[in-house]
Amino acid sequence: MRIVIIGAGAAGLTLASNIRENDDETEIVIFTKSEDIAYSPCAIPLVLGGCIESFDDIIMHDVNYYLEKNINIHLSTTVTGVDSSNKKITFEKGSNSESMTYDKLVIAAGSELIVPEFEIDNMDNIFSLTNISDGRLIQESIKDKKEIVFISNMSIGIESAYELARNGYDVTFLEQSFGILPLFLDEEMSGKLVELNKGVTFETNADITKITTDGAKKEIHYNGKSISADVIILPSNKVPSTSLAIQAGCEIGDFGAVKINEYLETNVEDIYAIGDCVEVKSHITGTQTLSPAGTTAVRQAMVLANNFLGNKMTFDPVVNTVVSKVGDYNYACSGITESFANMIEMPVVSECIETCQKARYYPQNNKLYIKMICRPDGTIVGCQMLSDGDLSSRIDVLSFIITDNLKCEELIQKEFSYTPSLTMVVNPTVQAALEIMKKIEK
Secondary structure, eight states, X not given: OEEEEEOOSHHHHHHHHHHHHHOSSSEEEEEOSOSOOSBOGGGXXXXXXXXXXXXXXXXXXXXXXXXXXXXXXXXXXXXXXXXXXXXXXXXXXXXXXXXXXOSEEEEOOOEEEOOOSSEESOOTTEEXXXXXXXXXXXXXXXXXXXXXXXXXXXXXXXXXXXXXXXXXXXXXXXXXXXXXXTTTOOHHHHHHHHHHOOSEEEEOSOOEEEEEEETTEEEEEXXXXXXXXXXXXXXXXXXXXXXXXXXXXXXXXXTSSBOOOTTSBOSSTTEEEOGXXXXXXXXXXXXXXXOOOHHHHHHHHHHHHHHHTTOOOOOOOBOOOEEEEETTXXXXXXXXXXXXXXXXXXXXXXXXXXXXXXXXXXXXXXXXXXXXXXXXXXXXXXXXXXXXXOOHHHHHHHHHHHHTTOBHHHHTTSOOOOOTTTOOSSOHHHHHHHHHHHHHHO
C-alpha cells in the first residue's frame, strides 16, 4: 500500500513517523513546498532574540533521517493536482512535472497567509513571519536597522517583538483589533499583559490604510497619522489551504476548511485531512471550529496513524488550549473567550481575580491573574491566565476541567496539592470558581 501525504508540518511528519514505527511495509511518500522540515515555528522568536543561537538549532531532523526510516520526502515540490477518480496526484519540482498514484491520500496542507487589505507601494524591508525562511530573512535584514513595526501578528510575532526589543531595537506593535491576541484573550486580560510588560510600544484599533516608502524608511499610515520604520512585519492572519482538497472533490465547511468526520475522513473515499487545513468540532459549542495548533495536528496524526494500522480511534472535540510567553510574562487559555461567547450570543458569567502562584508569605512569589468564564449554571467554558511563573500545568488541568463539563461547585470539591513554595492552600482556580459562584447565587 502507498500512502501519499501532502504537507510536511507537524501533522504530516507525525503521521508518517507513527505509521512507520508499527509498519515496515507500507510505502510512505511526503510532498512539501518547503526546503525546511521538522522544526517548531514557535521557536523562531527565540532565535531572533538570541536565546537560541541559530535557526539550524531548531531543526530536529533532516530529510536523510526520514529516508533512513524508509519515508520518502520530496522537498521544494508543489503538488499541482489531485485526480481522486484515478487516485493520482501531479506534482512539480523545478521545471519537471510528474504524477504518482496513491492508495490512501492525506491532505495536511496547512494554511495560507491572507494578503493585507491595505495598500503597499513596494515590499522592500517588508516581511511576513510564519516560517523558518521568513525568520532567516528578517534576521539578516535587521542587522543594520533600528526601528521595527509589527502589524497584528499572533503569538510568534508578539513574542518576536519583545525579543527584539530586549536586544535594543525600537519596536512598535500596531494591533488592528481591540487588543493583542484577540482569539485567546479578552480585552481586560490582553490589556493587563501589555501593562505588565515593558519594551514594546502598543497601539490598538489601528486602522491601517497604506504603507509608503520615503527614502530608506517605510511610513505606516493609520488613524489619520503615520509612523516610520526601517522594517515592517506584516499580519500573520491565515486561512486553511484547501485548493487541492476542492480539486479532489472534498467538501468544505462553513469556516472555509476541509470537512472531516471523527475518523479524519473526508467525503471522498481514501482521502483524509489533518492539521490546519481542516475544521473540527468544538467541545463547548458542539459546532464546527478551527484549531490551528501544533498540538491538535499531532493528536490528529496519532489518531489517523492508529486507524491506518487497524486500531480504530476517533478524534475528540477540541477546547483549544494554549500557553506561551510574551516578554517577561506567560499567558495561557483554554475554552472560549467572553468576547466569542457574546458574538455567538451564548449567555456567560465571568470573573477576573488577582492572586498568587505560591503562598502569599513565600519570598519568591509570582502574581497570577485569572479570568474564568462559565455558563449561567456554573459550567466552566473558558479560562485565561497571566503570570511570570509557569502556567502550563495549570492550564492543562483547566482543559480537563472544561472537557469534563465541570461546574464551579464541583471544581471546589476537587483535591489539589499544596506546599508554600509551589502553590496556595486554596488552589487559584478554586478561588476564581468561588468568586463566580457569588455572582451566580445573586
